[in-house]
Amino acid sequence: MQSLQEKAAEWSGVATEDAFAIDQTNLFQKLGLQTFINLSTNFYTRVYDDEQEWFRSIFANSNKDEAIQNQYEFFVQRMGGPPLFSQRRGHPALIGRHRPFPVTHQAAERWLHHMQQALDTTTDIDDDSKIKMMNFFRHTAYFLVAGDELKNQNQQVPCKHAAGR
Amino acid sequence: MQSLQEKAAEWSGVATEDAFAIDQTNLFQKLGLQTFINLSTNFYTRVYDDEQEWFRSIFANSNKDEAIQNQYEFFVQRMGGPPLFSQRRGHPALIGRHRPFPVTHQAAERWLHHMQQALDTTTDIDDDSKIKMMNFFRHTAYFLVAGDELKNQNQQVPCKHAAGR
Numbered sequence: 001m002q003s004l005q006e007k008a009a010e011w012s013g014v015a016t017e018d019a020f021a022i023d024q025t026n027l028f029q030k031l032g033l034q035t036f037i038n039l040s041t042n043f044y045t046r047v048y049d050d051e052q053e054w055f056r057s058i059f060a061n062s063n064k065d066e067a068i069q070n071q072y073e074f075f076v077q078r079m080g081g082p083p084l085f086s087q088r089r090g091h092p093a094l095i096g097r098h099r100p101f102p103v104t105h106q107a108a109e110r111w112l113h114h115m116q117q118a119l120d121t122t123t124d125i126d127d128d129s130k131i132k133m134m135n136f137f138r139h140t141a142y143f144l145v146a147g148d149e150l151k152n153q154n155q156q157v158p159c160k161h162a163a164g165r
Numbered sequence: 166m167q168s169l170q171e172k173a174a175e176w177s178g179v180a181t182e183d184a185f186a187i188d189q190t191n192l193f194q195k196l197g198l199q200t201f202i203n204l205s206t207n208f209y210t211r212v213y214d215d216e217q218e219w220f221r222s223i224f225a226n227s228n229k230d231e232a233i234q235n236q237y238e239f240f241v242q243r244m245g246g247p248p249l250f251s252q253r254r255g256h257p258a259l260i261g262r263h264r265p266f267p268v269t270h271q272a273a274e275r276w277l278h279h280m281q282q283a284l285d286t287t288t289d290i291d292d293d294s295k296i297k298m299m300n301f302f303r304h305t306a307y308f309l310v311a312g313d314e315l316k317n318q319n320q321q322v323p324c325k326h327a328a329g330r
Contacts, residue, residue: 004262005255016255023248083188090170090181091305096260096312097169140256147261 004095008143011105019139022132028081033072035124036081040072043118047111055110058101079133094140095147103148108141169260173308176270184304187297193246198237200289201246205237208283212276220275223266244298259305260312268313273306 002010009015028036044067050056059067073084074092085092101107115137119130167175174180193201209232215221224232238249239257250257266272280302284295 003254004258008255016252019255020248020251023251083185086185086188087181089168090173090184090308091259092256093169093258093260093308093312094256095258095262095264096315099260099315143255143258147258150261150264 004143004146007146008139011145012138012142014135014139014142016139018135020136022079022136025129025132026080027129027132028076028079031125031129033076033081035122036072036075036079037068039118039122039125040068040075042122043071043115044068046114046117050110050114052110055107058107094144095150098144098147099151101148103141103144105142105145108145112138112141169308169311172311173304176310177303177307179300179304179307181304183300185301187244187301190294190297191245192294192297193241193244196290196294198241198246200287201237201240201244202233204283204287204290205233205240207287208236208280209233211279211282215275215279217275220272223272259309260315263309263312264316266313268306268309270307270310273310277303277306 005016008019012019044059044064047059047067048056048064070085070089073088077083077085078092112134116134119125119134125133170181173184177184209224209229212224212232213221213229235250235254238253242248242250243257277299281299284290284299290298
């Protein structure tokens with residue numbers, strides 16, 4: 001059976017070593033806190049204004065300001081900065097925390113579309129950082145798609161009809 | 166509704182700030198790689214030899230050497246060392262990766278019992294590091310108990326609703 005990681009690499013087209021090239025540089029020191037805040041604000045402004053209702057609706061029950069803070073605190077922590085996310089919310093537990101959401105291939109691509117736009121329109125992000133971050137995001141998005149599929153496996157237990165899906 | 170983090174703090178009796186006091190010191194630099202390898206080897210030797218069959222059986226389908234490597238690589242990465250775990254296996258995704266296992270309160274306590282013994286019998290772990298690590302482990306164990314309960318929530322979804330999702 002393929003591991004989460006193998007699925008993430010295959011589906012995203014980003015090898016694990018490229019995804020985690022973010023660990024070769026301290027992107028937090030390079031870019032600074034404000035750039036991460038700007039990036040996440042830019043990203044979620046696009047998401048909450050998305051013309052595609054199916055995607056926008058995934059976030060309908062989440063508070064935009066909280067979504068922004070959760071995201072930039074996680075990015076800062078993961079990319080070499082202080083552990084802001086864990087101090088406030090504990091382990092990132094990416095798969096567990098995405099459990100309420102339908103993280104499909106289609107949703108991953110839409111998320112990545114907005115993030116690419118946000119990266120391209122946030123000032124002070126150099127090209128090398130942009131490539132490293134996008135590889136990390138692409139791989140991670142599909143890691144979560146792989147994690148999302150575990151939910152369906154679980155539903156096979158009580159629901160025989162769901163088993164055929 | 167209580168967050169994962171609030172449940173972890175309440176059930177473990179360890180406040181988030183105490184759990185993540187591991188981030189105030191670089192425990193990897195202080196203790197070194199070999200100490201982490203020794204700790205995880207010590208821990209899993211106890212687990213695989215546990216006289217309590219219900220607990221030992223949780224690990225029956227896992228390879229002991231892999232379990233040891235997964236654990237010390239995660240500890241090293243989380244406690245200030247190189248990102249060994251992510252380079253090999255991707256995001257820790259603690260809740261997602263513990264999904265196959267029944268992480269009950271009872272199992273958390275048994276895990277912590279063995280870890281306390283392992284900490285106490287592994288050489289070169291000073292008392293301050295021991296306290297910091299144990300707070301982190303205790304909080305994390307109950308964070309995973311909280312994460313485990315999400316599985317039950319999922320299984321309560323009736324089949325007809327699951328099909329429509």
